[in-house]
Amino acid sequence: MKKMMKLLAVSAASLVLMLSLFACAESPEEKKAEEPAAAQPEAVAETAPEAAPTEGAAPAEAKTVKAGFVYVSPVGDAGYSYAHDLGRKAVEELDFATTSFVESVPEGADSERVIRNMARKEFDIIFTTSFGYMDPTIKVAKEFPNLRFMHCSGFKKAENVNNYFGRIYQARYLTGLVAGAMTKSNKLGYVAAFPIPEVIRGINAFTIGVRQVNPEAEVRVVWTKTWYDPALEKDAAKSLLDAGCDVIAQHQDSPAPQEAAQEAGAYSVGYNSDMSSFAPKAHLTSAIWNWAPMYVKTVEQVRDGSWQGDQSMWWSMQDGVVDIAPMGPMVPEDVKASVMAKRDEMVDGTDTVFAGPIKNQNGEVVVAEGTVMADGDLLGMTWFVEGVVGSAE
Structure with a gap:
């Protein structure tokens, strides 16, 4: 009997000890509330390498x-x-x-x-x-x-x-080859957003392509001073069409210039994506992005x-970021073949779009024969090449 009472006493003491331990422990809610808020992601250079997982451990969850x-x-x-x-x-x-x-x-x-x-x-x-x-x-x-x-x-x-x-200027140059071969009036229009190097460079590349196949052609520029305004873009395209332009190119975000060209029975060159569905009778090709x-x-x-x-x-085009859309059925097969041959050169890494001699609007040689413009000069381009009609300001 004494032995049984002794065992009961020990069990009771153990139970009291266990209850006191549970009473001292934090609840999950209290512990979570005291944890600091999640910090912003560390800079890449300061991120410590992850420790190798121990054998048999579950793999760490991949970062989202x-x-x-x-x-x-x-x-x-x-x-x-x-x-x-x-x-x-x-x-x-x-x-x-x-x-x-x-x-x-x-x-x-x-x-x-x-x-x-x-x-x-x-x-x-x-x-x-x-x-x-x-x-x-x-x-x-x-x-x-x-x-x-x-x-x-x-x-x-x-x-x-x-x-x-x-290097979207590479695609611009190729579309210029197409447009220069298709114009009959030797007047091409360009609906442009803002006079910044990005846009000026594209106009110049397009014009170089146009005049490579048609030295008598000129490219007339109208600035809208907006990236996206379909009504204004369409009006600008109409003004160029009224001036005798029979091909309309653009550095704008909507297909409105394409639609204006088709309504006037002219040709067009799109930008950003394949715009052929908006003007199938006019659309020659587009300079397109693949981000x-x-x-x-x-x-x-x-x-x-x-x-x-x-x-x-x-x-560049070699990296698959820029390209041209499929050329329309109105483009002759020999033109398509010559343009695609130039495209293949760019895909292979050959870029001679801005190779000299190149003259500015005043007829002055600004890129000497045998030289190619450096990237820094291209990125800061603020002048128009020979053949462009309009101000770069």
């Missing part, structure tokens, strides 16, 4: 990359933002990435607000896709040094900001830790 995109125009316009959004969708298909976008964001204060809102949501990388987003991107990037930013078509960069673009390779590669670099800031990226 959040990518944000800011667009200057609607994604459904078949133009510039539409092309960027196709690249975003390629990123969305990756099993380790999620994306979000904001469309129709005006350049200036509105873009700064949108970019900052994305940064506050801790996107791993933010793509700002219009030239006028450059300064807002740089400003917000300083406020969020641990986040990564990519600005399209600009020239400023920082430790956490890269600028990027593609998917660059966007997918960039997001992969963010994921594996190899992304580096303070870089300039200028991908």
Whole structure:
């Protein structure tokens, strides 16, 4: 009996000890409440390598990359933002990435607000896709040094900001070869957005292509001072058609110039994406973007830790970022063959679009024979080549 009482006493003491231990332990809710909020992503260069998993342990969960995109125009316009959004969708298909976008964001204060809102949501990388987003991107990037930013078509960069673009002038040159072969009036029109190096460079490349096959032709430029305004773009195209232009090219975001050309019984050259469906009787070809390779590669670099800031990226036809759309049935087979031969040279890495001799509008040689313009000069181009009618300002 004494032995049984002794055992009961020991059991009771053990139970009291266990209850006291449970009373001292934190509840899961209390412990979670005391944990600090999640920090912003570390800069790539400061990220420590992951420890090797122990034998038999479950593999660590792969990092999910959040990518944000800011667009200057609607994604459904078949133009510039539409092309960027196709690249975003390629990123969305990756099993380790999620994306979000904001469309129709005006350049200036509105873009700064949108970019900052994305940064506050801790996107791993933010793509700002219009030239006028450059300064807002740089400003917000300083406020969020641990986040990564990519600005399209600009020239400023920082430790956490890269600028990027593609050599769309290569495609412009090829479309110029087509347009120069198809004009009958030797007057071609170009509906252009803003007089910045990106646009001027494209007009010059187009004109070089036109005059290579048709030295007597001229390219007339009308500025709209807007990236996306279908009504204004169409009116600008009509003014060029009224002036005798029988081919209309564009650096605009909507297919309105294509539609104006078809309504007038003229030809057209599109931009950003294949615009043939909007003007099938007029559309000769388009200079097109394919942002998917660059966007997918960039997001992969963010994921594996190899992304580096303070870089300039200028991908080419060889990289698959720029190209031309299929040429229309009105283009003769011999023209198609010669243009595709030049395209093959570019795909192989040969780029002689801006090879001398090249003259400016005043007939002065600005690129000597036997030389090719350096990238720095191309990126800062503010003058028109011979054959362009209009002001570069």
